Each structure stands twice: as structure tokens, then as C-alpha cells.
Amino acid sequence: MYDFEGQTVIVTGGTRGIGRGIAGRFLEAGAKVIATYSTNEAAAAQFRQDNSQFADNVDIQRLDVTKYEEVDGFFKYVDTNYKSFEVLVNNAGIRKDSVLAMMKESDWHDVMNVNLAGVFFMCKFAVRVLMRRRYGRIINVSSVMERYAFEGQANYAASKAGLIALTKSLSKEGATRGIMVNCVSPGFIVTELIQDLPDKLREAYLERIPLKRFGSAEEVAACVLFLASREASYVTGSNLEVSGGL
Numbered sequence: 621m622y623d624f625e626g627q628t629v630i631v632t633g634g635t636r637g638i639g640r641g642i643a644g645r646f647l648e649a650g651a652k653v654i655a656t657y658s659t660n661e662a663a664a665a666q667f668r669q670d671n672s673q674f675a676d677n678v679d680i681q682r683l684d685v686t687k688y689e690e691v692d693g694f695f696k697y698v699d700t701n702y703k704s705f706e707v708l709v710n711n712a713g714i715r716k717d718s719v720l721a722m723m724k725e726s727d728w729h730d731v732m733n734v735n736l737a738g739v740f741f742m743c744k745f746a747v748r749v750l751m752r753r754r755y756g757r758i759i760n761v762s763s764v765m766e767r768y769a770f771e772g773q774a775n776y777a778a779s780k781a782g783l784i785a786l787t788k789s790l791s792k793e794g795a796t797r798g799i800m801v802n803c804v805s806p807g808f809i810v811t812e813l814i815q816d817l818p819d820k821l822r823e824a825y826l827e828r829i830p831l832k833r834f835g836s837a838e839e840v841a842a843c844v845l846f847l848a849s850r851e852a853s854y855v856t857g858s859n860l861e862v863s864g865g866l
């Protein structure tokens with residue numbers, strides 16, 4: 621639907637789950653994709669194999685977004701090998717649920733570090749490049765939990781709500797430099813992240829979703845590609861929910 625020929629796109633956590641769907645759609649649309657992963661070598665190898673028809677356009681890099689020095693090194697690598705890029709999708713995210721009274725301090729920090737600090741690090745280095753170019757698209761993957769904030773998700777919901785605020789603030793800083801910064805907020809999407817949902821809870825959630833089904837990574841990807849396109853030239857600071865009407 622959109623043409624990304626000649627563009628370079630970075631997708632964090634881009635080799636599995638929603639990120640894999642997003643990276644795949646960008647490849648189909650002609651982009652060069654740098655897909656990062658943190659630990660799952662098998663998923664990264666599978667992603668490379670499944671996208672062998674785009675071999676010249678696929679670059680898989682290991683990157684822990686919580687490590688400032690690694691993020692710095694990653695952008696140096698991008699500068700050396702690509703000179704520049706047009707699109708950054710901050711998709712990497714984790715959840716470590718438990719009721720607040722029982723939540724481990726480390727579970728609070730881990731979720732904040734990946735979901736919020738990681739996005740800050742990525743954006744900090746990315747906007748320096750994009751501002752020079754006076755063009756760019758940043759899409760942050762939040763969650764409808766920023767609004768619903770279910771029990772047991774104080775850390776996750778707070779991180780995703782913070783991401784909406786980060787996005788809005790950065791969108792104002794980038795606006796006059798041609799950098800559009802937006803969020804997509806998925807509802808329940810079939811990936812490993814929600815594999816551990818107990819059957820009872822799964823049924824209860826399905827009942828609440830007006831479309832009566834969970835979404836797919838490809839359905840989230842379609843929205844990301846729109847926000848990343850040249851056509852989305854008057855959309856910034858927004859949050860597009862992809863939730864089946866939740």
C-alpha cells in the first residue's frame with residue numbers, strides 16, 4: 621500500500637511477535653530493515669530464514685535498549701553502514717505482572733527500563749540524525765493498558781502511559797524539523813507476550829472486545845506503516861489504538 625523503496629527503517633524487537641509483523645511489512649514495501657533483538661537467537665535466525673527473499677534488505681542486530689552505551693554503539697553502526705535512516709519503530713517491550721503489594725522492586729525497574737528508558741535512549745540518538753535530515757518518522761508501540769490499567773499491571777500500565785506523554789512531548793520538538801512522532805496502542809494481539817494468559821481470563825477479554833477476537837501482528841503493522849509513510853505528513857503526537865474497538 622505504501623512505498624518505502626530507498627528508505628531505511630529500524631525496528632526494535634523486530635524479529636518476533638508484533639515487531640516481526642512490522643518488519644515483514646516494511647520489507648514487502650521495499651524498505652531496508654534493521655531489526656534488533658535482545659536475547660532470542662532462535663527467533664532472529666528464523667526471521668532471517670523466513671525473509672530470505674529480502675536478504676539484501678534485512679539486517680539483524682543484537683541490541684539491549686536498556687544499555688545506553690549499546691544504543692550509542694548501535695547508532696554509530698547505523699551511521700557507518702547506512703549514513704542515515706528515515707523511520708524508527710520503538711516496539712521492544714516487556715511485562716512482569718503482579719499485584720502492586722507483591723511486585724518486586726526489580727520487576728518495576730525492568731519494565732520501566734525496557735518500555736520507557738529504552739525508548740528515551742533510542743529517540744535521543746535518533747532525533748539527532750533525523751533533525752539534521754529534517755525528515756523522520758518515529759512510531760512508539762504503547763498499549764491500551766495505558767488507559768485501562770488492569771490490576772497486576774501497575775508497572776506496565778505506567779510505562780505505557782509514560783510513553784504516550786514522551787511521544788507527545790517529542791512530537792512538539794520535532795514538528796518544525798519534519799519529524800512526526802506517534803504511538804500505536806495495540807489491544808490484545810496474538811504473540812508470546814500474552815501466551816501465558818489463563819483460559820478463563822482469555823475468554824473474559826474476548827467477551828469485552830467488540831470485534832470478538834484478538835488481533836494479529838500484521839493488523840498492528842498496517843497502522844505503523846501508515847504513520848511511517850510520507851503520506852502521514854500532518855499526523856504527529858497522536859495515539860492510534862488497534863484494539864478491535866476496546
Ligand code: NAD
Nearest residue numbers: 633637638658684685711712713763806807808809811813
Ligand atoms: P514479544 O514478547 O513477542 O516481543 C517483545 C520484543 O521485545 C522481542 O522482540 C524482544 O527481543 C524485545 N525486547 C525485550 N526486551 C528487550 C530489551 N531489553 N532490548 C531490546 N529488545 C527487547 O511481545 P509483543 O507482543 O510482540 O510486544 C511488542 C510490543 O507490543 C511491546 O512493546 C508490547 O508491550 C506491545 N503490546 C503488545 C500487546 C499484545 O497483546 N501482544 C498488546 C499491547 C502492546
